[in-house]
Every structure is written in structure tokens, then in C-alpha cells.
Amino acid sequence: MTRVLYDLCGLDERLRFSPYCWRVRYALAHKGLDVEARPWRFTDKAALAFADHDKVPVLVDGDEVVTDSYAILRYLDRTYPEAPLLGDGQAEVRGRFFKHYAERALAPAMMRTIIMDLFNAIHPDDRAYFRESREKRFGRSLEEFHSPAKGLAQLDAALAPLRGHLEDADFLDGAAPAGADYLVFGFFMWARCVSSADLISNADPVHAWRERMLDCHGSLGREALRVTDIEGAYR
Amino acid sequence: MTRVLYDLCGLDERLRFSPYCWRVRYALAHKGLDVEARPWRFTDKAALAFADHDKVPVLVDGDEVVTDSYAILRYLDRTYPEAPLLGDGQAEVRGRFFKHYAERALAPAMMRTIIMDLFNAIHPDDRAYFRESREKRFGRSLEEFHSPAKGLAQLDAALAPLRGHLEDADFLDGAAPAGADYLVFGFFMWARCVSSADLISNADPVHAWRERMLDCHGSLGREALRVTDIEGAYR
Numbered sequence: 001m002t003r004v005l006y007d008l009c010g011l012d013e014r015l016r017f018s019p020y021c022w023r024v025r026y027a028l029a030h031k032g033l034d035v036e037a038r039p040w041r042f043t044d045k046a047a048l049a050f051a052d053h054d055k056v057p058v059l060v061d062g063d064e065v066v067t068d069s070y071a072i073l074r075y076l077d078r079t080y081p082e083a084p085l086l087g088d089g090q091a092e093v094r095g096r097f098f099k100h101y102a103e104r105a106l107a108p109a110m111m112r113t114i115i116m117d118l119f120n121a122i123h124p125d126d127r128a129y130f131r132e133s134r135e136k137r138f139g140r141s142l143e144e145f146h147s148p149a150k151g152l153a154q155l156d157a158a159l160a161p162l163r164g165h166l167e168d169a170d171f172l173d174g175a176a177p178a179g180a181d182y183l184v185f186g187f188f189m190w191a192r193c194v195s196s197a198d199l200i201s202n203a204d205p206v207h208a209w210r211e212r213m214l215d216c217h218g219s220l221g222r223e224a225l226r227v228t229d230i231e232g233a234y235r
Numbered sequence: 236m237t238r239v240l241y242d243l244c245g246l247d248e249r250l251r252f253s254p255y256c257w258r259v260r261y262a263l264a265h266k267g268l269d270v271e272a273r274p275w276r277f278t279d280k281a282a283l284a285f286a287d288h289d290k291v292p293v294l295v296d297g298d299e300v301v302t303d304s305y306a307i308l309r310y311l312d313r314t315y316p317e318a319p320l321l322g323d324g325q326a327e328v329r330g331r332f333f334k335h336y337a338e339r340a341l342a343p344a345m346m347r348t349i350i351m352d353l354f355n356a357i358h359p360d361d362r363a364y365f366r367e368s369r370e371k372r373f374g375r376s377l378e379e380f381h382s383p384a385k386g387l388a389q390l391d392a393a394l395a396p397l398r399g400h401l402e403d404a405d406f407l408d409g410a411a412p413a414g415a416d417y418l419v420f421g422f423f424m425w426a427r428c429v430s431s432a433d434l435i436s437n438a439d440p441v442h443a444w445r446e447r448m449l450d451c452h453g454s455l456g457r458e459a460l461r462v463t464d465i466e467g468a469y470r
Contacts, residue, residue, distance in 0.1 A: 087325050093409040094329035100399030101336070105392075157340075157389070164335030174328040 002036060003028075006048060006058040009039035010121040010194070011233060014225045017121060017193035019107065019186035020069040021057045022221075026182040027073050029217035031080050035059075042126040069186070070099055073179055085179035098172065098180040102187050105158040110191050110199065112151030115142055117195035120234070121227045148197065155199060159206050166205040170212060177216055185213045189221055196228050237271060238263075241283060241293040244274035245356040245429070246468060249460045252356060252428035254342065254421035255304040256292045257456075261417040262308050264452035266315050270294075277361040304421070305334055308414055320414035333407065333415040337422050340393040345426050345434065347386030350377055352430035355469070356462045383432065390434060394441050401440040405447060412451055420448045424456055431463050 005025070008018035016022075016037065028035050040047055040056050051058045053067040059075070066075045073085045074092075086095040111118075115134075119142055122130050131142060138145045162184070165172060172180040188210050191199055200207045214222040228234045240260070243253035251257075251272065263270050275282055275291050286293045288302040294310070301310045308320045309327075321330045346353075350369075354377055357365050366377060373380045397419070400407060407415040423445050426434055435442045449457040463469045 084325070089326070090319070090322050090408060090413065091324070091326040091329060093404065093407075094326060094332070094415055096403065097329070097332065097336075097396065097400050097407070097415075101332075101396040104395035104399050105340075154392070157392075160339035160343075161332065161336040164339050165332050168331060169328065172328075172332070173325060178325065180329055180332075 004060040006040040007037040013039045019190035022186040022189040023069040098183040102184045109155035114195040121194035239295040241275040241291045242272040248274045254425035257421035257424040258304040259292045333418040337419045344390035349430040356429035
């Protein structure tokens with residue numbers, strides 16, 4: 001059986017930076033499941049028509065087609081119950097808060113910091129689409145939205161609860177990483193792959209957690225190609 | 236058996252506003268446990284000497300003395316396992332994040348908004364202590380720290396993950412309130428009891444959740460005395 005993940009790529013096919021796809025890559029590694037991470041670009045909507053969807057991640061697992069990163073984590077728990085990612089009941093409901101925290105508190109702060117790096121990392125053929133859709137969402141140009149000073153201050157505030165949490169345990173899910181860690185860490189992979197911006201001081205407990213996350217599952221994150229590894233791509 | 240909770244009071248003995256004590260009041264109600272909530276003031280350190288502690292909440296449950304709101308919730312789960320507050324394993328670890336989120340993201344934003352109302356609600360004999368300890372913590376005077384404009388903007392940003400979470404379910408813990416709800420809601424009781432500040436628009440999903448929380452457990456929160464109920468106390 002072939003398991004395929006449609007995975008956003010940038011100006012180089014090996015450059016993979018979608019935070020939502022990284023959640024799934026880590027979730028699959030957590031379950032010990034192999035996957036072919038097939039490169040996909042923003043404008044290649046036709047390639048996802050079979051899934052009746054227009055965004056990645058899309059997971060094709062045998063006959064099953066699953067879209068949306070959180071739904072994919074839930075699907076993996078149902079189908080491969082060993083090593084739960086999110087679990088059930090109260091654990092799952094609480095786990096979902098990490099999704100909202102990552103998407104609504106961390107991601108906007110990171111986005112303000114790295115948006116021009118992100119734009120630069122995208123495939124040239126996707127840039128017009130990216131600019132148009134994001135400028136519509138932000139209500140201003142990418143250049144106006146871009147503000148590392150504001151973004152980093154916002155991120156510093158947004159990380160406060162995470163710092164408290166990591167004073168108690170090595171991972172968001174306790175002694176070992178699981179769903180809550182992957183839901184949040186996807187955004188750190190996103191920033192790491194497209195930018196060399198220094199988001200967190202190395203004295204921050206979040207920094208140490210990020211290092212542990214880069215190392216886990218056979219250094220999955222640390223081995224990922226970054227735009228800074230591509231000659232001439234990083235301005 | 237008498238169960239006693241040492242509970243912070245303000246200029247009126249019936250005015251109870253500690254966010255940490257409210258967590259415990261709700262947790263006890265959740266378990267269906269009666270309690271005598273005994274009034275205590277900031278400077279009455281001698282009354283807590285028996286507990287080898289200088290802050291409330293302090294719960295005396297028969298022979299057991301437990302301090303710290305989170306530790307009290309854990310104690311209640313161990314001693315009265317019916318109707319779990321935090322639960323165990325992954326549920327508990329994730330539940331703890333709501334504690335940090337409330338204390339480090341919401342509380343500082345609320346504090347900036349209500350600090351002068353809070354100061355006014357405190358017993359006159361406690362005010363010098365409160366001013367000195369808080370000015371030391373903030374590194375500036377209460378008056379300089381006080382900024383409803385900044386506090387409300389900060390709160391609006393900090394509430395974003397909660398809004399996302401409440402789009403999926405009525406309570407933070409799903410269909411019914413439990414530990415995660417109480418960990419966060421304590422701070423809304425704090426603000427409500429000492430201030431009439433309008434922290435959240437009534438179009439906000441957080442507003443509807445707060446109303447549900449005020450109503451649950453026999454309108455425990457809604458029936459609590461507010462400073463605005465005390466004649467002449469609210470400026």
C-alpha cells in the first residue's frame with residue numbers, strides 16, 4: 001500500500017514549509033508510518049481535485065482520503081490506535097486548544113516577522129497567487145504587513161503560556177512529544193524552513209523544547225532542507 | 236467534618252475576588268462538596284501559619300491542609316474521584332496549559348485594565364501592602380501600570396485562541412465545564428467582582444461562555460457580591 005501526503009513545496013521541490021503539513025509529517029513519524037511526501041504547489045489545485053479540496057495537507061492512505069491537519073491526526077488515531085496523538089475525551093478536547101493557540105496566537109506573530117522571507121521561498125509561479133490571497137486577508141500589502149519588530153514583540157507575549165508549561169515538563173504532552181507538541185511545532189518548522197530569523201532567545205525554555213523537537217523521530221525536523229541551504233535563494 | 240477554604244476578601248467581608256480562590260470554589264461545587272469559605276485578608280499572614288504558607292487559597296479538608304489552587308484541584312481529584320476536574324495522564328498535562336494560559340496571557344492583560352478598581356476593592360488596611368508588593372513586581376507605580384486602553388488591546392489578542400476553542404464547544408472542556416474551564420474562569424470572576432469594566436463585547440463567543448459559567452453550579456458566580464453592589468464603594 002502506498003501512503004501519500006500532498007505536501008507544499010517552494011522554489012525548490014525539496015523545500016517543504018507548510019506548518020499544517022509538518023504537523024502531519026511528525027504525526028506519521030510518531031506512529032512509525034512511512035509516507036511519500038509528494039511535492040505540491042499553491043496553484044496546482046487540479047492535483048487535489050480528486051480530494052474535493054484545494055489545500056494541503058491531503059493524506060491518501062490506501063482507499064482513504066483525508067484533508068485538514070487536525071482531521072488527519074484524528075484519522076491516524078482511529079486507524080492506528082497505538083501511540084495516541086490526541087487521544088479521546090477530555091484529552092482530545094484539551095489537545096484541540098493547542099491547535100487554536102498555535103494558529104491564532106503564534107502564527108500571526110510569526111507571519112509578521114517572516115512574511116517577506118516566506119514570499120521569497122515560494123515558487124516564482126505561485127507568488128502572484130500568494131500575494132493576492134494574503135493581501136486580501138491582511139487588508140494591506142505584504143510589505144506593509146511585514147514588521148519583524150512588531151511580530152517579535154507579539155511573539156514574545158504569545159509565548160508566555162508555553163514558557164510556563166515547559167517549566168514543568170520537557171514536552172507539551174509531558175515526558176515525550178505527542179499531538180499537542182506537533183500541533184504547535186509545525187509553525188516553528190514553517191519559520192525555520194523559510195527564514196533565518198531568530199525568533200527565540202537561546203535562554204528561553206521554548207528554545208530548548210524546539211531543539212528537542214528538531215531531534216526527535218530521527219532528527220526529522222533538523223534534516224529538513226531550509227531555504228538558507230539553497231545556494232542563492234536566501235537574500 | 237468541617238471543610239474550610241481560606242478565601243481572600245476585600246473592603247467588605249462578603250466581597251471575594253481572588254481568581255485562585257474562585258478556581259477552588261468552582262472545583263468544590265463541581266464535586267458537590269460543601270465548604271465554609273472563611274474570609275481572609277492579604278496582611279493576615281498569621282492566620283495561615285498553620286499551613287506554613289502565606290497566600291490563599293488554603294483548603295482544610297478534615298486532617299488535610301492543601302495550598303495552591305492547582306494542587307487543590309489535583310488533591311480533590313485524588314480524594315473524590317467522581318466527576319474529574321483535571322483527570323490523569325495526557326488530559327492532566329494538557330489541562331495544566333490552561334493554568335499557564337490564564338495566568339500568563341489573560342491575567343496580565345486584565346490586570347492592566349482593572350488594577351485601580353482592584354486597589355479600590357481591597358480592604359483599606361491591606362492597601363499599603365498591596366501597593367508595595369505590586370509596584371515592586373511591576374517596576375512602576377499602580378497608576379503608571381494602569382492602562383485600560385493597552386490592557387484591553389492585549390486582552391483582545393490574548394483571547395484569540397479561546398474564541399477558536401469555543402467555536403467548537405460550549406465549554407473549554409467540551410459539552411460541560413470541568414477543570415480547564417475553572418482554571419481560566421477564575422480570572423473572569425476576579426475582574427467581575429472588583430470592576431464594572433466591560434472586558435468583552437457581547438458578540439464575542441467568550442462572552443457567551445462567561446454567561447454559561449456564571450449560570451452553572453446554581454449560579455455560583457452570578458450570585459457573588461460585586462463591588463458595584465456595595466453602596467458607596469465603587470467610584
